[in-house]
Amino acid sequence: MSDPARVQTLRFERAQLASFRNIESALIAPSPRLNLIWGDNGQGKTSVLEALYAVATTRSFRTDKLAQAVKTGQPQARVTATVREGDFVRELGLKQGLRGREVSLDGKRPKTLVSYAVRTPVVVFHPRDLELVTGAASERRRLLDRLILYADPQGAEAARRYAEALKERQRLLETRGVAAAELGDFERVAAEHGARFARARREATERLLPELSAAFASVTPSELALDARYLPGGSQNAEEFLTELRARRPEDYRRGRASFGPQKDELGLEVDGRPARSDASQGQQRLLSLSLKLAELRCIERTRRAHPVLLLDDVSSELDAHRTESVLALLQASQGQIFVTTTRPELFAQSVFAASDRADFRVENGRVTKL
Ligand SMILES: Nc1ncnc2c1ncn2[C@@H]1O[C@H](COP(=O)(O)OP(=O)(O)O)[C@@H](O)[C@H]1O
Numbered sequence: 001m002s003d004p005a006r007v008q009t010l011r012f013e014r015a016q017l018a019s020f021r022n023i024e025s026a027l028i029a030p031s032p033r034l035n036l037i038w039g040d041n042g043q044g045k046t047s048v049l050e051a052l053y054a055v056a057t058t059r060s061f062r063t064d065k066l067a068q069a070v071k072t073g074q075p076q077a078r079v080t081a082t083v084r085e086g087d088f089v090r091e092l093g094l095k096q097g098l099r100g101r102e103v104s105l106d107g108k109r110p111k112t113l114v115s116y117a118v119r120t121p122v123v124v125f126h127p128r129d130l131e132l133v134t135g136a137a138s139e140r141r142r143l144l145d146r147l148i149l150y151a152d153p154q155g156a157e158a159a160r161r162y163a164e165a166l167k168e169r170q171r172l173l174e175t176r177g178v179a180a181a182e183l184g185d186f187e188r189v190a191a192e193h194g195a196r197f198a199r200a201r202r203e204a205t206e207r208l209l210p211e212l213s214a215a216f217a218s219v220t221p222s223e224l225a226l227d228a229r230y231l232p233g234g235s236q237n238a239e240e241f242l243t244e245l246r247a248r249r250p251e252d253y254r255r256g257r258a259s260f261g262p263q264k265d266e267l268g269l270e271v272d273g274r275p276a277r278s279d280a281s282q283g284q285q286r287l288l289s290l291s292l293k294l295a296e297l298r299c300i301e302r303t304r305r306a307h308p309v310l311l312l313d314d315v316s317s318e319l320d321a322h323r324t325e326s327v328l329a330l331l332q333a334s335q336g337q338i339f340v341t342t343t344r345p346e347l348f349a350q351s352v353f354a355a356s357d358r359a360d361f362r363v364e365n366g367r368v369t370k371l
């Protein structure tokens with residue numbers, strides 16, 4: 001019997017793609033550790049990662065509309081994958097049509113998409129993730145919400161109900177005015193779920209911050225001081241939450257949205273005492289965004305008790321050879337499976353990974369070849 005508290009290995013053993021972006025068909029047998037996917041721009045490298053991400057999570061990391069991934073002229077994109085977690089093997093299937101999508105787990109339809117997605121934790125890091133640092137607070141809230149999905153499903157459910165109640169309250173405010181009788185009912189529901197959701201956000205931040213400090217310290221060269229903290233937009237106390245909602249009716253009516261609640265949460269990030277979003281150098285912002293992703297990975301690893309698969313898109317355009325190696329050294333210390341795309345495989349020539357722990361794939365005009 002395996003120890004249930006142990007962190008399990010989790011990996012793609014096989015993936016098959018059909019009509020996905022510019023890839024007509026590909027069969028991939030990856031290494032359990034490092035997989036390097038290289039090729040020139042526009043050949044289909046990111047599409048390979050996107051397909052792995054899609055079959056694991058039912059979503060894309062580059063678009064809200066996975067239907068865009070259906071190969072031009074084809075009715076449907078298909079990805080199937082064999083995933084091994086510890087001693088267990090399962091078959092994942094995704095069929096994405098121009099409209100609908102279908103997923104299967106061992107040939108059966110899963111109860112919910114969320115239950116399907118948390119089975120195969122995958123963390124992706126791509127150049128646009130710089131927005132985790134430079135972008136709006138919503139980028140950072142989304143990261144926290146991904147952690148909540150794994151660690152606190154009830155918190156995720158509270159978030160959904162909170163958003164629903166808040167929407168109804170806003171609709172009432174706008175159609176019936178600030179004195180509408182039913183407002184109180186929706187505010188009570190919103191306050192109850194909002195307070196629960198706020199707790200989930202705080203707990204997610206508490207799990208993230210130590211991991212973030214550790215990751216940032218290991219990828220930054222000097223004694224850069226990182227200060228990260230949770231700045232709540234709401235309250236974990238339902239009574240207080242309700243009082244605020246009531247008091248803010250006129251203001252929320254004028255603004256067209258609620259001014260109190262976890263939808264206003266922020267994860268404040270400062271480097272050397274200055275806001276990272278506006279004042280850190282671009283190099284620091286990149287390392288901080290990478291650190292946020294590594295911290296996300298560690299948190300999910302801890303709660304899910306399995307090593308998430310890590311997808312790193314175009315790291316070489318973001319980092320120099322030295323930085324790339326320090327990132328890989330960090331990754332080698334963990335035991336997860338990694339897929340890295342690059343236009344510059346020479347950056348990985350001296351990789352900390354042994355040859356037996358590494359597989360190389362070349363992507364050329366939608367054709368994937370194992371080297
Ligand atoms: N739905 C689609 N059908 C066919 N080709 C597509 C589709 N979507 C994108 N492409 C093409 O796929 C190619 C590969 O894109 P991508 O995976 O981003 O390449 P890389 O990461 O190697 O730079 C691009 O040339 C793009 O124009």
Ligand SMILES: [Mg+2]
Pocket residue numbers: 042045046047313314341
């Ligand atoms: Mg790419």
